Every structure is written in structure tokens, then in C-alpha cells.
Amino acid sequence: MLKNLSSTFAKTLNFLVPSLVGAMFFFAIIGVFGLRIAVAGLLVAVIGAVVLVRRVPAEGGSR
């Protein structure tokens, strides 16, 4: 029972975290919070993506 709950919680978190972070960046980049935050959001998104892609190898076996 607890294991099932934990699994559901993890799945929900896996859905919620990227959705919320993605939505926040999207709103920022389209200028909802002003141009300065849009530019900052763009820079953080691009630099963050480049750093993550370079540093974290997308490992994992294929199906």
C-alpha cells in the first residue's frame, strides 16, 4: 500500500515538476513579467539547457 502510494507520488512529482518549471519559463520568456525578466529567462533557459546537455549524458538502455 505504502509502496503504491510512494510510486504514485513519484509519478505525480515527475509530471508536476517539469510542467511547472516549463510553464514558468514559458510565461517569463513571452514577456508576461516584463522584457527584462523575459531576457533573463531566455538566458537561464538556454545556458541551463546547454550545461545540462553537456554535463549529463542521457544514459539508459534502449527498450
Add this chain to the structure above:
Amino acid sequence: MSLNPATLARVQFAFTVSFHIIFPTMSIGLAMFLAVIEGLWLKTRDALYLQIYRFWLSIFAMGFGVGVVTGIVLSFEFGLGFAKFAQLAGPAIGPMIALEVLTSFFLEAGFLGIMLFGMHRVGPKLHFFATCMVALGTLLSASWILSANSWMQTPDGVVVRNGRLVVVNWWHVLNNPSWLFRLPHMLSAAYLTASFLVAGVGAWYLLRGKHLAFAKKSVALGTAFATVLIAGQVFIGDLLYGKMLKYQPPKMQAAEGFWAKESTSPAPYYWVILPDQKEQRNRFALGIPYLGSIWLTHSLHGRVEGLKNTPPDRQPIMGMVFYGFRIMYGIAILMFAVATSSLWLRWKHRLYTTTWFLRFLVAMTPSGIIATLGGWYVAETGRQPWVIFGLLRTIDAVSPVPAQTLLATLIAFVCIYTLFMAAFLFFVVRIIRRGPDSAPAHAEASGSLKNAFRPQVLDNVNANAAAGR
């Protein structure tokens, strides 16, 4: 039933240009992708990059060929279907189209042969240089065409004297108010198109458990490029939105689906509408409350301008602009979701094993092409009823050609282009089903053109051809 020559001329141009834009979008994106991949191969000497290069080179070559052929048709259509437009706009856009030929076409023509057939004839660095020149050629081509089209959207640097356009400032014609925003928007769209094609094909192989090394690298590269590009694209798109709101208010009023001079407060963001142009109202509208105010006015209670601010005889058809915009914007949101998900899954080391994500990537394979088409529909239908905004109405630009002639050529175009598309899809599907070849190394050449005709290099080529490689 009598046929209207003006409508037929417009339908014909819409059909041929919609078909055409698919291919330059792919070739601009794939050319840059190929340049990056070959550069990575030169840097790392990882044979997998060469395998990816060779695989996408064939698809690029076919798309490039169809794009050139269908582009030539458009130049003729300017004269045949829209002679008055060609006559009036010629002094401004004629030189740009000529410059496209002189700069980009010459560059592409000069290096395309080396790129496609020179892998065993010239050295790796010279081959890489050729790929970069072809990529640069496609970029220059897009620049000239976008400049000409942006001038039609936001004309500048000309005056009308005795019914003729006279260029008074070339720099303003070229660097018109929307060009510097529309060019990066289109280039990003092309690069995103290529990224999703690459990632989608890789995901398809992963789901089938085929060509795994190739597939993983394709998914990794495609999603990485897409992630960086979509953030920039959304930013540029928002800047362009502001620019068009200033220079072409009717287009953006139609794109949001509001009729009243001022919307309610807070304004919803409509996703589905059933507009009635005659009665200037929506028969049905479905949207998300508050989101219109937040996205469009950047405040919780802002009001959005509607199409009634523009006199009815100067309004574009709302439905076409609205749905073109929603298709483009909806796909951009999905692309953003893919980007965020890919980063998350990369962080969790599950990028290649998450089945729902791989299926989503496969479904998104043609997303760049569809979004680009949607965007161009917004640009072109939103400019109506003008062909040159504020200067020449489309209806006044049409040639006095009989309707039967236009109908006959339209039918011919539909038949020939259907064949083109069928052949293109047939060969692309065949290449994808066959999968990547094992990547042979470049010919052992020093990098000079002299090697191209050395007997041993040609012998290698012939031997490879005989072995079916």
C-alpha cells in the same frame, strides 16, 4: 457557375507557395544540421556522426531538389497571375530576388556537388567547407526572400510617383521594420523543423529496437537542439508579435479572435471560435479565462483590441488568421513541453527508455513543417486584403487572365505536385525503413581538389559503388 479569375489566381498561388515552403524549411534546417554534424565528426572522429551525416544527406538532397523546382514556379506566377503586382513592386523586390540568385544560388550551386558527391573525392576539411557554404547559401536565400516578403508586410523606403513605386532609400527597403524580427523567426523555425525530424526518426528506431547507437545519438542531438532553439523562438515570436501589432493591427486583431473594439476584462484566450465575418461576431467561442489578458496584455485584467477597430473592407478573414496562429502557437507550446520533458528525462537518465516520450517525439516529427505552414498562413492571410500592405490591394494586382486558363494550370499544378510529394515521401520512407548505412570513412585525401581526380581515389569510389556501398 462562373469562375472568378482573382480567386483562382489566389488559390493557385496559395497552393504552390504552401507546397514550396515545406522544402526550403527542411533544407535550410537540414543544411545547418549537416554542417554541425560534420563539424562534430571532424572534431571527434566518431564514426556515428558520419553515419548520421550520410543518412540525412540523402533526404536533404531530395528536399533541396524539390524546393528549387517549386521555387522557380513562384517567380513565374508573379508575372503570370499577378502582373500588376510585379509591375508595381518590381523596382523594390526585383533586385532582392536577383540578389538571391547571385549570392545564395551561386554559392549553393558551386558547393552542392562537392557536398553530395565529393565525400570520396575531396578531403574531409574541404568537404566540411562545402557543407558550410551550402548551409550559408540557404541562410542567405532565406534572408533575401524574407526581406522581400517583409517589405510587402511593412513597406518602407519607397514613394509613389505617377502611379509607380520609386525607391528612395535602398537600406530601408531591405531593412524594413519587420525583417530583422521575421528572419530569425523563420530561421529558428527551419532549424526546429530539422531538429524534430532528426529526433522523431531516432525515436522511431528506438521504439522498434533498431539501429540503437544511431537512434540514441539522433534523439540526444535532436532534443538538445530543439530545447535551445524553442526558447529563442518563443522569445523572438513574442517580439515579432509586438512589432506586427504596431505595423499591422488588423492581422493581430484577427489572430486573437476578438470582434468588439475592446474585449471583456479579463479577456479569455480563445482556442476554438466559429467566426461570422458578415455579422462581425463569433457564433461560438471556447477559451481559457484570464489567459488572454495575461498573455496579450501582460496584466490580469487587460483588454484586447478586436477586429471591429478595422473597417470591414480592410479586414482579413478572421478564421484563416486565427487558426493559422493557433496551429503555430499550439505546436510551439508542444515543442516547449518536449524540450522541458527531454531535459527532465535526461536528468533522470531515462531519455531513451521512456516509451510515452518516444511516441510523443515520433508524433512530433512533422511538427516543424506544420507550424511553419501555420505561421506563413498568418503572415499572408493576415495581410489581406493587401498584397503590399497599405499600398496595393490583392484584387487590384491580379492579371487579366481567363478563368479557364487559371483553372487548367491549377489542376496541372495539383497533379504534378501530388506526384512530387508522393515520390518524395516514397523515397524518404524507403530511406528511413532501410536505416543508416554503416558509415565509411572519407577517402584518404589531403584536402586539396587535386585529389578529386587521382586514380586511386576514383578507384576507391568505383570499388565502393561496385560493393553497393
